[in-house]
Structures are given as structure tokens and as C-alpha cells.
Amino acid sequence: MQETKNKRLFILLVVLALTTLFAFWWIQPENRLPVDPDLFQVADLNTINKVELATDSSTIALAYNGSRWRVNEKYDADGSMIEVLFATLKQATPKRTVANVRQDSIYHYLLNAGVKVTLFEGTEIRKQFFAGGNSAKTQAMFADPSSQEVYVMTIPGYRVYVSGIFELAENGWRDKTVFGFNWRNFKSLEAEYGQTTGENFTVSKGKNYFTIQGLAATDTAKLNTFLDEVSLLTVDEYISEPGLIDSLLNVKPHLQLLVHDIGNRTFRLRLFNSPQPNSVLGVIQDTQAALFSRKKIQPLLKPKSFFRKK
Numbered sequence: 001m002q003e004t005k006n007k008r009l010f011i012l013l014v015v016l017a018l019t020t021l022f023a024f025w026w027i028q029p030e031n032r033l034p035v036d037p038d039l040f041q042v043a044d045l046n047t048i049n050k051v052e053l054a055t056d057s058s059t060i061a062l063a064y065n066g067s068r069w070r071v072n073e074k075y076d077a078d079g080s081m082i083e084v085l086f087a088t089l090k091q092a093t094p095k096r097t098v099a100n101v102r103q104d105s106i107y108h109y110l111l112n113a114g115v116k117v118t119l120f121e122g123t124e125i126r127k128q129f130f131a132g133g134n135s136a137k138t139q140a141m142f143a144d145p146s147s148q149e150v151y152v153m154t155i156p157g158y159r160v161y162v163s164g165i166f167e168l169a170e171n172g173w174r175d176k177t178v179f180g181f182n183w184r185n186f187k188s189l190e191a192e193y194g195q196t197t198g199e200n201f202t203v204s205k206g207k208n209y210f211t212i213q214g215l216a217a218t219d220t221a222k223l224n225t226f227l228d229e230v231s232l233l234t235v236d237e238y239i240s241e242p243g244l245i246d247s248l249l250n251v252k253p254h255l256q257l258l259v260h261d262i263g264n265r266t267f268r269l270r271l272f273n274s275p276q277p278n279s280v281l282g283v284i285q286d287t288q289a290a291l292f293s294r295k296k297i298q299p300l301l302k303p304k305s306f307f308r309k310k
Contacts, residue, residue: 035094035095035096035097035151036094037093037094039094039144039151040089040092040094040127040129040142040144040151040153041089041090041127042089042119042126042127045086045089045090047121047126048086048089048119048120048121048126049063049064049120049121049122050062050063050064050119050120051063051085051117051118051119051120052116052117052118052120053115053116053117053166053168054115054116054118055114055115055116056112056113058169058170060072060168060169060170060173061073062077062082062085062173069082071170071173071174072170075170075173075174075175076174076175077173077174077175078173078175078176079175081165081168081172081173084165085165088155088162088165089119091155091156092142092153092154092155092162093153093154093155093156094142094151094152094153095151095152095153095154096151096152097149097150097151097152098141098150098151098152102150103148103149103150106141106143106150107143107148107149107150109132110130110131110132110141110142110143110150111130111143113132114130114131114132114143114163115130115131115132115163115166115167116128116129116130117129117130117131117166128145129142129143129144129145130142130143130145131143131153131162131163131166131167132163132167133161133163137161137163137164138161139152139161140152140153140154140161140162140163140164141153141163142162142163171237171238171240174238176234176235176236176238177232177233177234178233178234178235178267178269178282178284178290179230179231179233179257179259179267179269180267181231181259181261181267182231183231185261185262185263186205186227186259186261186262187204187205187260187261187262188202188203188204188205188259188260189202189203189227189230189257189258189259189260190203190256190257190258190260191203191255191256191257191302191304192253192255192256192257192258193254193255193303194252194253194254194255194256195252195254196303198304199303199304199305200304201213201214201215201303201304201307202214203223203227210223210224210227211223212304212307214304215304215307215308215309217308217309218307218308218309219307219308219309219310222302222306222307223307225299226299226300226302226307229299229300230257230259230300233269233292233296233300234296235282235284235290235291235292236279236290236291236292236293236296237290237291238288238289238290239289239290239291240289241289244289245283245286245287245288245289248270248272248281248283248289249270249283249286251272253270253271253272253283254271254272254273255270255271255300255301256268256269256270256271257269257271257300267285268284268285268286269282269283269284270282270283270286271292271297271300274291276291277294278293278294278295279291279292279293279294280292280293280294280297
């Protein structure tokens with residue numbers, strides 16, 4: 001009887017040992033079953049004309065209107081960010097599935113705290129998945145809602161947090177160009193200094209070149225460089241802080257730029273000192289607060305006398 005019992009215990013010990021060895025082998029990434037690299041891919045991304053990024057707190061709809069991408073039908077989208085988005089969608093590859101013991105918990109975590117990414121062709125859904133990552137944002141994970149499987153994601157050859165692009169807030173997708181003009185529709189520019197009104201000036205288009213009103217001779221090279229800096233000015237960060245715009249509009253700006261186009265539209269930028277030493281506060285069109293790098297603003301701080309031809 002004791003011998004039979006010992007044999008059973010020995011067999012049980014062998015089974016447990018083999019199970020442990022198999023489990024250890026299975027959790028090694030190189031020993032798992034291969035993953036379809038195209039699992040989260042769309043055959044032709046050129047057909048995608050809308051991308052929806054939804055969380056419990058907000059939904060961002062990026063949609064192509066036939067000429068350009070728009071953000072929530074309110075703002076023009078930043079073209080470079082749209083390029084990053086589609087490059088990510090094209091290159092994101094499942095590296096492996098997460099460990100079986102963590103599949104369920106991570107899937108529900110992504111379901112509740114991740115971003116639901118939906119790709120549309122017209123009104124038809126072409127692909128949908130949940131994107132997120134670990135708390136340190138060093139490991140990205142996608143969840144497939146059809147299989148409820150979770151995968152660790154990577155872009156081959158790069159060490160990037162793949163899910164980061166899907167986690168951007170609305171302001172992160174907006175076009176950061178301040179003045180919507182080009183030289184074909186430019187009419188005039190007014191620069192108004194808060195403390196030194198004698199250095200205010202107006203740029204207008206002459207017969208063959210731009211001039212500054214009131215100057216007998218304008219240094220056109222300096223003026224053209226200045227106008228280029230204005231036309232290329234971009235926001236570093238949009239700010240959505242309640243009450244900030246109202247408080248700033250009660251303060252005289254350090255510099256105000258008004259650009260007029262041939263369609264009689266006016267683009268206004270007010271600039272203020274910022275408590276941050278390397279930044280300048282701005283208000284665009286009296287409706288949007290923004291932060292600018294001081295290096296970007298410095299070339300715009302040119303008084304009227306700067307453009308006098310010597």
C-alpha cells in the first residue's frame with residue numbers, strides 16, 4: 001500500500017515539475033506562438049477619411065473634408081501630426097501577446113482607461129481597437145475587441161511609446177499656425193507696441209514691394225525677413241484655462257499684430273509677458289490663449305526705426 005502511494009506521489013511530482021517547466025518556457029517571448037503582424041492594419045490607409053479617438057471623458061474626431069483634415073469640425077488639424085498618426089497606424093506591429101494570467105485584467109483596463117481607436121472609410125468601420133499602456137508609458141498595448149486578446153506593440157527599429165499619439169488631447173491635434181495668410185492674399189500688417197507708441201508701424205504692399213508707411217526709405221530685406229517670421233509663426237502650446245483670456249484682454253499687450261488680407265479679414269495676435277522665463281503668453285483672435293517660445297517671438301519685436309534704410 002505504501003509503495004503504491006509513493007508511486008502516485010512520484011508521478012504527481014513529475015507532472016508538477018513538467019507543468020512548471022512548460023509554464024516557464026511558455027512565458028518566454030521567443031517561445032510563444034507567432035503573432036500576425038498585420039493584425040491591427042488596414043489594407044489601404046488612403047481610404048481612411050476619419051479617425052475617432054474616444055475615452056470616457058472625451059471624443060476626438062479627425063475627419064478629412066476633401067481638402068484638409070479637421071479636428072472635431074472646429075479646427076484645422078496639424079498636418080504633421082496627421083502624418084505621424086498614419087505612420088504609426090502603418091508601422092505599429094504586435095510584438096507578442098501579454099501573459100495569459102494578465103490578459104483579462106489588462107483587457108478590461110484598456111477597455112476602461114484606454115483609447116478606443118476607430119478607423120472609418122466613409123461611414124463604414126474598417127478597424128477598431130483599444131490603445132493604452134503601462135503607468136510609466138514605456139510599454140504600449142493594443143486590445144483586439146473581437147478576440148479580447150491584448151498585445152504588446154512596437155514599431156520595428158524604434159524605441160517609442162506607440163500608444164502616445166492616440167492619447168493626445170484635442171489641442172494637440174490643432175494646426176499651430178497663427179496667421180492664415182500667404183503672399184497672394186496679404187494686404188497689410190499693423191504692429192502696435194504697448195509702451196512705445198512712437199515705434200508703431202504699418203506695412204502695406206506697394207506697386208512692386210512692401211513698404212512701411214511714414215518711412216522715406218524702407219530696408220526691404222529686413223522687412224521681408226520680418227514678414228516671413230510673422231507668416232511662419234507657430235504656437236508651442238494652446239492653453240484652455242478658464243478666465244485667462246478675460247484677464248489678459250484687460251491688460252495692455254506688449255505687442256499686438258494685426259494682419260489684413262484682401263478679403264478684408266483680420267488676424268489678431270496679442271503678446272504678453274509670461275511668468276515662465278522662456279515663454280511668451282499670447283491671445284489669438286481674442287478667443288484662444290497660447291504659449292510661444294521666446295526665441296520665436298524675439299524676431300518679431302522690431303520697432304519702426306529698425307526698418308529705416310541707412
